[in-house]
Amino acid sequence: MTNKQNFLQGMKNGIPICLGYFAVSFAFGIQAADINLSPFQAGLLSLLNVTSAGQFAGLAVIASAGSYIEMAILQAIVNLRYLLMSAALSQKLTPETPTFHRLGIAYGVTDEIFGISVMRKGALSPYFSYGATLVSVFGWVSGTVLGASAGAILPQRLISALGIALYGMFIAIIIPPARESRPVLITVVAGMVAATIFTYAPVLRALSGGMRIIIVTVLVAGAAAYIWPVEN
Amino acid sequence: MTHSVYLYILVMAAVTYAIRALPLTLIRKEIKSKFIRSFLYYVPFATLAAMTFPAIITSTDYVSSACIGFAAALILAFRRQSLIVVACGASATVLIAELILGFM
Numbered sequence: 001m002t003n004k005q006n007f008l009q010g011m012k013n014g015i016p017i018c019l020g021y022f023a024v025s026f027a028f029g030i031q032a033a034d035i036n037l038s039p040f041q042a043g044l045l046s047l048l049n050v051t052s053a054g055q056f057a058g059l060a061v062i063a064s065a066g067s068y069i070e071m072a073i074l075q076a077i078v079n080l081r082y083l084l085m086s087a088a089l090s091q092k093l094t095p096e097t098p099t100f101h102r103l104g105i106a107y108g109v110t111d112e113i114f115g116i117s118v119m120r121k122g123a124l125s126p127y128f129s130y131g132a133t134l135v136s137v138f139g140w141v142s143g144t145v146l147g148a149s150a151g152a153i154l155p156q157r158l159i160s161a162l163g164i165a166l167y168g169m170f171i172a173i174i175i176p177p178a179r180e181s182r183p184v185l186i187t188v189v190a191g192m193v194a195a196t197i198f199t200y201a202p203v204l205r206a207l208s209g210g211m212r213i214i215i216v217t218v219l220v221a222g223a224a225a226y227i228w229p230v231e232n
Numbered sequence: 233m234t235h236s237v238y239l240y241i242l243v244m245a246a247v248t249y250a251i252r253a254l255p256l257t258l259i260r261k262e263i264k265s266k267f268i269r270s271f272l273y274y275v276p277f278a279t280l281a282a283m284t285f286p287a288i289i290t291s292t293d294y295v296s297s298a299c300i301g302f303a304a305a306l307i308l309a310f311r312r313q314s315l316i317v318v319a320c321g322a323s324a325t326v327l328i329a330e331l332i333l334g335f336m
Contacts, residue, residue, distance in 0.1 A: 006274070006324070016314075016316070017304050018316070019316055020315045020316035020319070021301070023316055023319055023320055023323075024315075024319055026273045027323075032322070037237060038281070041238070044238075044241060045241045045244070048241060048242075048244070048245035048249075049244050049245055049248050051248055053279065053280060053283060054244065054248055055244070056239065056283065057283060058244050061240070062235075062237065062240050065235055065251070067327075068235070068239065068240070068243050068312075071240055071243050071244060071247075072243050072247050073243050075247040075248050075251075076247050077275075077279065078279055078283075079247070079248050079251050079252075080251065080272060080275045080276075080279075081272070081275055081279075082248070082251045082252045083252075083254070083255055083272065083332075084255075084272050084273070085252075085272070086252050086253070086254070086255035086256045087255035087256075089256060090255055090256045091258075099257055099264070102253070102256045102257045103253055103256075103257065105256060106249065106252040106253035106256045106257070107249065107252065109252040109256075112315070130241065145326070147333060148287075150252050156265050156293070156325065157327060157330055157331070160292045160293040160294075160297070160326065160327075160330060161292065161301075161323045161326040161327035161330065162323050163291040163292045163293075164247050164288060164291045164292055164298060164301045164302070164305070164322045164323055165319040165322065165323045166291075167284050167291055167302070167305065167319075167322070168285070168301075168305040168308075168319035168321065168322035168323065169243040169315050169319045170280040170283060170284045171274040171284060171302075171305040171306060171309045171318060171320065172305070172308070172309045172313065172314070172315045172317075172319065173276070173280055173315070174276070174277050174280045174281055174284075174317035175306065175309035175310055176309060176310075176312050177277070178277070179310065179312075182273070183274075184277050184332055187274050187277045187278055187281070188278075188296075189281070190281075191277065191278040191281030191282040191285075192282065192284065192285035192286070194280045194282065195281070195282035195283075195285060195286060195287075195333040196285065196286045199286050200286075204243075212282070213279060213282050213283055216278065216282040217275060217278045217279045217282060219283075220274070220278040220318070221271050221274035221275045221277075221278040221279075221284070223276070224270070224274040224277075225268075225270035225271040225273070225274055228272045229266050229267065230266075230270040231271060232275045
């Protein structure tokens with residue numbers, strides 16, 4: 001396949017991702033506007049980050065005027081999974097793939113783009129990644145900007161309903177693997193229970209939303225790794 | 233101390249990009265530690281679960297409609313529906329639930 005064919009194939013495979021991103025980032029834009037980010041700021045945030053869970057968690061830090069250190073640690077923890085995906089993708093590239101292509105592919109490492117990239121037969125062409133990333137990010141950024149600007153003129157009923165969209169996406173990511181694996185299921189339930197305790201229990205509830213997610217993640221994932229080490 | 237939105241965005245972007253770029257460019261060998269590999273494997277599940285619940289309960293205007301939407305999302309996800317179907321299905325369920333509850 002030529003570079004152009006790979007690019008076009010990537011764009012085509014990116015269309016469903018683009019649609020899904022649009023719906024979710026629209027909800028993100030509404031929430032960003034809720035804490036007084038302008039449509040430009042929200043769009044810039046989406047363009048530079050392209051990470052639903054990380055951006056969503058980041059809004060909580062901005063809203064509570066948390067420190068930049070807290071923001072950095074939170075992003076590192078929430079987006080830690082990209083470390084694994086990036087490592088896996090490095091094995092899909094030919095060894096002679098130049099560094100600038102590796103840096104380009106890195107920008108588009110998300111759950112969904114990683115998913116379609118790692119499924120490619122044979123070596124991964126950087127141009128496939130670029131095509132998929134371009135289309136997906138277009139949906140992600142335009143949805144954010146529209147949500148942040150038009151969110152204000154939408155009926156309140158609709159805004160209320162869209163508020164749950166991001167959580168729906170998180171559930172769609174974690175539940176199918178939880179069906180397959182008991183340790184994953186227990187990890188998911190334990191994460192929810194621990195987050196509930198940290199949200200409402202005396203003393204613990206004083207922690208910011210960001211620190212809560214970090215502590216619960218390290219405790220629960222650490223315990224799961226200790227009890228059920230993953231083979232290979 | 234006041235915080236700049238742009239500085240927040242920059243910190244987020246720098247950390248997130250570094251995480252994505254470092255393994256692709258630097259790490260060529262497999263991670264040896266079984267514990268670290270296992271920990272990394274469980275991280276997304278623990279994080280996303282902690283971010284979803286209990287926050288989802290207050291994500292809409294009414295706790296009751298959010299609970300119904302939560303249930304709808306769980307059912308759809310258990311049936312292995314795609315991200316967009318689960319996200320939109322949960323939203324549509326909340327919308328319908330609030331319209332019905334609004335008339336009661």
